[in-house]
Amino acid sequence: MSLFGFHYRLERKAIGLTIGIIAAASVGGFVEIAPLFTIHQTVEDAPGMRVYTPLELAGRNIYIREGCYACHSQMIRTLRDDVDRYGPYSLAVESKYDHPMLWGSKRTGPDLARIGEKYSDQWHVAHLNNPRDVVPVSVMPAYGWLLTTELRTDDLDLHLKAQRRVGVPYTDDMIANAAMDAYAQSNPDSPQADGVIKRYGKATTMRAFDGLPSKLTEMDALVAYLQVLGRLTDAAHKSIAQAEAGQ
Amino acid sequence: MIIEHAFLVGFSKSFGLFYLVALSVAAVIYAMRPSNKKRFDEAAQSILRDEAGPWR
Amino acid sequence: MIAQLTLIERQRAILISAAVALLGFLMMLAGRDDPMGAHGALIFVASILMIFRIGGSYYAPPPSDDRLRHYYDDPSKVGIVISMMWVIVGLGVGDWVAWQLVNPDLTFGTGWSSFGRLRPVHTTSVIFGFGGNALIATSFYVLQRTSRARLPDQVSPWFVLFGYNLFCLLAVTGYMMGITQSKEYAEPEWYTDIWLVVVWVTYFILYLRTLARRKEPHIYVSNWYYMAFILVVAILHIVNNLAVPVSLGHAKSYSAFSGVQDAMTQWWYGHNAVAFFLTAGFLGMMYYFLPMRAGRPIYSYRMSIISFWGITFFYMWAGSHHLHYTALPQWVQTLGMTFSLMLLIPSWASAGNVLLTLNGAWDKVRDDATLRFMMVAGVFYGLATFEGSFMAIRSVNSLSHYTDWTVGHVHVGALGWVAMITFGSIYACVPWLWKRERMYSPKLVEAHFWLALAGTVIYIFAMWNSGIIQGLMWRTYNDSGTLAYSFVDTLVAMHPYYIARAVGGLLFLIGGCLGAYNIWKTIAVPGVTEEHASDLPQPALAGALNAAAE
Numbered sequence: 001m002s003l004f005g006f007h008y009r010l011e012r013k014a015i016g017l018t019i020g021i022i023a024a025a026s027v028g029g030f031v032e033i034a035p036l037f038t039i040h041q042t043v044e045d046a047p048g049m050r051v052y053t054p055l056e057l058a059g060r061n062i063y064i065r066e067g068c069y070a071c072h073s074q075m076i077r078t079l080r081d082d083v084d085r086y087g088p089y090s091l092a093v094e095s096k097y098d099h100p101m102l103w104g105s106k107r108t109g110p111d112l113a114r115i116g117e118k119y120s121d122q123w124h125v126a127h128l129n130n131p132r133d134v135v136p137v138s139v140m141p142a143y144g145w146l147l148t149t150e151l152r153t154d155d156l157d158l159h160l161k162a163q164r165r166v167g168v169p170y171t172d173d174m175i176a177n178a179a180m181d182a183y184a185q186s187n188p189d190s191p192q193a194d195g196v197i198k199r200y201g202k203a204t205t206m207r208a209f210d211g212l213p214s215k216l217t218e219m220d221a222l223v224a225y226l227q228v229l230g231r232l233t234d235a236a237h238k239s240i241a242q243a244e245a246g247q
Numbered sequence: 248m249i250i251e252h253a254f255l256v257g258f259s260k261s262f263g264l265f266y267l268v269a270l271s272v273a274a275v276i277y278a279m280r281p282s283n284k285k286r287f288d289e290a291a292q293s294i295l296r297d298e299a300g301p302w303r
Numbered sequence: 304m305i306a307q308l309t310l311i312e313r314q315r316a317i318l319i320s321a322a323v324a325l326l327g328f329l330m331m332l333a334g335r336d337d338p339m340g341a342h343g344a345l346i347f348v349a350s351i352l353m354i355f356r357i358g359g360s361y362y363a364p365p366p367s368d369d370r371l372r373h374y375y376d377d378p379s380k381v382g383i384v385i386s387m388m389w390v391i392v393g394l395g396v397g398d399w400v401a402w403q404l405v406n407p408d409l410t411f412g413t414g415w416s417s418f419g420r421l422r423p424v425h426t427t428s429v430i431f432g433f434g435g436n437a438l439i440a441t442s443f444y445v446l447q448r449t450s451r452a453r454l455p456d457q458v459s460p461w462f463v464l465f466g467y468n469l470f471c472l473l474a475v476t477g478y479m480m481g482i483t484q485s486k487e488y489a490e491p492e493w494y495t496d497i498w499l500v501v502v503w504v505t506y507f508i509l510y511l512r513t514l515a516r517r518k519e520p521h522i523y524v525s526n527w528y529y530m531a532f533i534l535v536v537a538i539l540h541i542v543n544n545l546a547v548p549v550s551l552g553h554a555k556s557y558s559a560f561s562g563v564q565d566a567m568t569q570w571w572y573g574h575n576a577v578a579f580f581l582t583a584g585f586l587g588m589m590y591y592f593l594p595m596r597a598g599r600p601i602y603s604y605r606m607s608i609i610s611f612w613g614i615t616f617f618y619m620w621a622g623s624h625h626l627h628y629t630a631l632p633q634w635v636q637t638l639g640m641t642f643s644l645m646l647l648i649p650s651w652a653s654a655g656n657v658l659l660t661l662n663g664a665w666d667k668v669r670d671d672a673t674l675r676f677m678m679v680a681g682v683f684y685g686l687a688t689f690e691g692s693f694m695a696i697r698s699v700n701s702l703s704h705y706t707d708w709t710v711g712h713v714h715v716g717a718l719g720w721v722a723m724i725t726f727g728s729i730y731a732c733v734p735w736l737w738k739r740e741r742m743y744s745p746k747l748v749e750a751h752f753w754l755a756l757a758g759t760v761i762y763i764f765a766m767w768n769s770g771i772i773q774g775l776m777w778r779t780y781n782d783s784g785t786l787a788y789s790f791v792d793t794l795v796a797m798h799p800y801y802i803a804r805a806v807g808g809l810l811f812l813i814g815g816c817l818g819a820y821n822i823w824k825t826i827a828v829p830g831v832t833e834e835h836a837s838d839l840p841q842p843a844l845a846g847a848l849n850a851a852a853e
Contacts, residue, residue, distance in 0.1 A: 014514045014522060017530060021615055025535045025579075027266055028619025028642070029542075029571045031259035032635050036564045038252040039632065061555065065481035067419025077628035079701055081778040084786055092630040095562035100486055103566050103629065107705035108404070110790045131407070137794050139407045139801075141417040155549065162549045162557050260634060263620070274612035278605040287608075290521045291600035294449055294591060300372050301453040302518045 039092065046093045049233035051168055052225075053200050054156045054182040059225025061159075062218055063102070066143065073104030074113040074229065087114035088236040097168050097232070109140060114230030121209050124223045146219040147210060153179040174199050186220045187213050203231075304377050305360035307370060312458050316357050319462060323469075324350035330494065338480040339494070339554035342473055349469060374447040378460040380736050382440025383729055384826075385468060387819040389432030390722075392475075394812040397425040401805035405798070415479040423478045423490045429717065430488065430580065432471045437725045438584040439464055439506070442529045444732060445591040446510065449525060450517030459509045466502035470495060482554045486569050488576050489543050493556040496544040503540070507533045524607045528587030531615050535579040543572035563630055570625040578618035581716065585724050586614075586653055592728040593660060593677050597667060602659035606652050613649025617642050624695035627704060636697065643695030650688035657681030672745065672752040676727030679756060683719025690715060702774040707800070711766025718759040718811060726755065726818060733822055743824035747817050754814030761807030769800035 010016040052060060063069070074095075076086045083089055090113050095101050104111075119127075123134065128146060131138035156178035164170045174181070177195055184192035188206040196204055209223040230236075277283065308316065327350060330343030400421050403409045410417045443460055447453060454460055474491040477483065483490040491499075510533060514522060546556040560568050594601050601607060623631060623639030661668055661678055668678050690712050694703050703709060730748055734741050742748055776796060779787040 011520065012515055014511055014526075014530070017522065017527060018511070018534060021527075021531045021534050022538075024270060024612060024615040025531070025619050026538065027263065028616070029575075029622070031263055032620065032623060032638060033564065033567050033571060035252060035255035035259055036567055036632075036635075038255055039563065064483060064485040066414070066417065067422060067478075067483065067485075069485050070419050070422045070487075073705055075629050077701070077704075079628055079778075081780075081786060082628075085777070085790070090630050092563040095566075095630070097561060099561045099565070100484065100558035100569070101560075101562050101565040102485065103626075105487060105625065105705070106709065135791060137791055139404050139794060141403070141407055141410045141419070142412060143414075143417070144412055145414060155553070158549045158553065159555070159557075162547045165547045166557050166559050167561065256632075256634060260638070263638070267616070270612065270616055274609055278608040286521050287604040290519075290523050291594070291604040293519065294523060294594060295598070295600060301374055301447060302451045303371075303453065303516060 046091075046096075046233035046235040049093070049096070049235070050201050050203075051097055051163075051170060051174075052228070052232070053185055053196065053204060054153075054160060054174075054178040055151075055185045055221050056225045056228050057159060057163070058151055058153070058156065058182060058218075059221035059223070060102075062146070062222045063225060068112075069102045069104050071106060071108035071140070072110065072112045073107050074101075074111065075103040076111055076113050082111070086111045087230065088239075091236050091239065093235055094230070094233060099163065099166050099168065109138075112226070112229055116227050116229040116231040117205075121207060121223055121227070122211065124226055125210055125219060128219065128222065143222075146222060147217055149218045151182065151216045151218050151221050153182045153216065156182055171199070182221075183216055185224065186210075186216055189213070304381070305357055306363045307366050307375075307377060308357075308457050310365055312456070313357055313361055315458050316461065317354055317361075319458070320350045320353040320357065324354065333552040334554065335552075337553050337555075338477070338482050339492075339552065341480060342477065342482075342494075342554070345473065345476065346469065349472075353465070371453060373453075374444075375454045375457060375460065376444065376447075376736055378454075378464050379440045379444045379732075382436050382443070382464050383733065383736070383822070385464075386433055386436035386440060386725075386729070387815075387822055389428050389436060389471070390815050391812075391819055393425055393428030393433050394808070394815050396421055396428060398805060398808040398812050400425055401801070401808050404801045405805055414481065420478050420481065420483075423483060423487075424475045426488060427471065427474045427478070427490065429722075430576075431474065432468075434581065434585075434721055434725065435467060435471070436464075437729065438529075438532065438580075438588070439467060441588050441592070441728055441732065442510075442584075444736070445525050445587065446513050446529065449523035449591065450513055450519075452513055452516035452518065454509065455512045455516060459505055463502055463506045463509060466498070466505070470499045470502060473498070477554070484544070484546065484556065484558065486543060486558070486572070488573055489540070489569070492554045493544070493546050493548045494554070496540065496546075500537070500541060503533065503537050507537065523591075524601075524604065524611065525587040525591040527608075527611050528583045528590065531611070532579050532584035532587065535575065535583070535615070539572045539575050539579070543568055566626055566629070567623060567631060567635065571619070571622040574622035574625060575618055577716070578614065578621075581721050582618075583614060585721055588728050589653075589657065589677065589680070589724050592724075592731050593657060593674075593681075596671070596674050596677065596727070596731045597661060597664050599660065599664060602656050602662070606656050610649035610652035610656070613652070614646070617646045617649065621646060621695065624700065627697050627700040640695050640697055644692050647688060647692045650692075651685055654681050654685030654688065657684070672748045673727050673730040673742075675752055676723050676730065676755075679752075680720050680723035680727060683715055683723060683759070687712065687716035687720055702778070703770060706770035706774045706777075707766045707797070707804075708770025708774065711763045711770055714759070714766065715763050718755070718762060722811075722815075723755065723759075726751065729818075729822070733825055737826055739825055743821050743828060747821040751814040751817045751821070754810050754817070758807045758809070758811030758814060761810065762804055763807075765800045765803035765807060769797045769804075772796055772800075 076082050076090045078089045127134045128143045130142045130144065131140040157175050160170045160175045160178050180192050181196045181199065184190050184196050185206055186208050187193065193206055196206060205227055210217050210219040305313065324347050327343050327346030331340050331347060334340035334343055400418050403418050414420065443454065473495045477491060482492050484492055510530060514526065545559040547559065548556040558565055590601060590607060620642035621639050623635045624643045627636050658681055668674050694700055694712060730742055773793045776788045776793045781787040
């Protein structure tokens with residue numbers, strides 16, 4: 001093909017313009033995103049960080065399903081008032097197992113990055129059931145049906161498998177026992193409870209989160225998730241302690 | 248890891264500037280080139296003279 | 304409409320619908336234990352209806368070759384009508400959730416109607432439903448006229464339009480059933496995302512095919528913007544939605560990215576959805592309809608080209624300003640802030656181009672509400688881009704971020720710029736498309752204009768106030784060095800502004816309803832010149848005539 005013919009095609013079919021747009025538009029994103037995939041070389045690591053239990057993961061999915069992220073952030077900024085109000089600022093490593101991240105963009109309600117164990121299970125259940133019973137001026141919707149809806153557990157192994165495929169280190173053992181672990185975490189007296197501790201560590205919170213050990217509800221899952229927020233690793237508290245010791 | 252984080256960051260911080268300058272110069276040359284003036288004036292006017300139908 | 308299709312095109316349309324119906328059926332089977340099954344049923348029913356619709360006119364006489372002497376405008380017409388339906392849904396749901404923040408018990412205690420699920424219904428309906436349909440409809444219109452070329456076939460434009468609306472429908476019904484990825488403005492799940500890719504590739508190829516048929520060597524600048532919109536949205540959409548589904552029978556998927564990478568990818572997407580969906584596309588619209596309505600060429604064509612490359616290049620760097628003071632590395636934040644500030648140059652070049660084009664025609668702006676919609680859109684575009692650059696400065700962002708100020712800023716752009724330029728373009732386009740001398744009621748256009756302007760101003764002032772007050776309360780310390788206000792204290796302070804915001808939104812919604820009614824009447828009441836459509840003055844002239852007549 002002659003050079004003229006090539007140029008004709010380039011212009012006639014608008015291919016030149018297409019290439020120009022791609023060339024101009026692709027650079028910015030690429031150079032900002034690509035280095036983040038090597039970030040683990042530089043930032044603090046959290047060797048003891050554990051993964052979400054099946055019950056907590058199910059709760060996280062309910063959090064996503066209900067759009068909680070639209071009003072609650074999970075990202076404490078490096079600002080004095082953020083730290084004073086919500087706790088040590090968030091580190092990148094703390095959300096490394098969060099597919100997707102739930103940093104949020106709006107605080108119609110308060111930040112939840114470190115809400116875990118700040119309130120009792122009973123408080124959370126009452127608050128989710130009807131926020132205005134606990135906080136009279138709250139504008140949060142009531143989620144009463146969570147208490148009566150049974151949690152679907154038969155496919156939790158598939159969820160864990162998909163998580164492993166995107167890089168979360170779930171073991172074969174965890175995947176095989178996913179449904180049972182979800183049940184056992186909210187039934188600390190059941191014989192299967194030891195398995196949860198074995199697989200996810202001693203620090204795992206084992207409680208009947210909704211107050212009803214006999215039934216595994218969506219409330220159990222959501223409260224289990226809220227209670228573990230900010231507690232998968234203590235890296236953030238450590239880095240602050242180190243900084244203070246260094247001063 | 249073959250690609251070093253520091254290298255990637257350094258590249259990101261510097262490369263964009265050169266790219267920015269090159270692209271701006273290219274865009275301005277294209278837009279301001281006197282030989283393109285007629286084509287642009289024609290384009291700006293042409294939409295106002297719709298022939299009320301496609302040529303094909 | 305179907306009578307316009309040739310026999311072979313009717314067959315193709317039925318074949319495509321049948322293929323989609325089969326897909327829907329398979330989804331129904333695979334997802335029978337999952338909300339995905341309901342979506343399969345929806346796809347199946349929609350495609351079967353489509354087959355019946357085409358089949359009903361299958362034996363209609365074939366169209367004459369006369370059709371090739373006219374532009375193919377049926378998809379544009381349908382697109383505009385659908386767009387007006389979406390705007391009422393989107394504004395309606397938006398105002399409803401605004402009232403939910405005033406009175407949170409407006410949820411009736413059910414899942415589908417709670418704020419968290421309805422909020423994406425609002426954003427998707429207005430951005431993708433209203434904005435997207437208006438972009439597709441006007442892009443077909445502008446593309447054909449600026450290229451002086453007819454769309455190359457009569458099936459693919461329909462596939463793009465209806466396929467796109469199927470995407471929107473799957474998205475909003477999904478949210479109410481709890482199907483969401485949680486990525487803002489990219490909430491639909493994996494199968495809906497894949498479907499959009501198919502539609503979008505068809506759209507882009509259709510665009511290139513039509514451009515290849517054009518008469519003049521130069522491509523008019525509107526098409527540059529429309530092409531950037533199509534192309535870059537495709538890139539953003541594909542990268543940000545990379546995910547692994549739980550199974551082929553599950554709607555749920557897990558994002559390929561996590562944590563800080565995911566945050567950067569999401570806001571690279573999120574901010575450029577604003578840039579290329581809500582800015583580039585609508586600038587394309589503006590660069591055609593403003594000169595046409597005003598009856599004068601754009602003030603500086605060169606400036607429009609320079610600002611095109613500026614916007615295409617700068618915007619892609621700016622996303623990280625959504626993540627100031629977070630766990631994102633600071634150098635990325637700084638880059639984002641720097642480019643956000645530089646963005647002001649190409650943005651104001653475009654806004655200036657709008658006003659300078661109208662300079663010397665202010666009498667038309669005074670008399671013609673349609674042109675005034677476009678003028679005000681230009682002003683709000685300048686305002687929104689200034690505010691955006693300002694809010695991207697780290698220290699300003701530390702106050703504004705997470706507050707209603709951001710919500711207000713978004714609505715300066717969405718109500719003031721996007722909706723206003725769209726309403727202006729639609730009011731210009733409808734009489735031209737349906738061969739009417741003018742809109743059914745110019746008075747209603749006037750009323751719509753003032754309702755829209757009042758609604759926007761009330762909305763953004765309410766959000767500026769509440770945002771800045773809340774941001775300041777969060778960071779106020781008392782004498783003993785502890786935080787002065789609890790979070791709940793700030794909620795109480797927000798209440799009056801939430802009421803004001805909902806009222807502003809209501810005004811905007813009423814305006815939108817007037818617009819839909821006016822357009823409906825314009826279409827439904829036959830114009831005096833219906834039979835002599837070919838005698839009608841050309842659009843450019845008609846625009847000038849309208850302006851004089853109103």
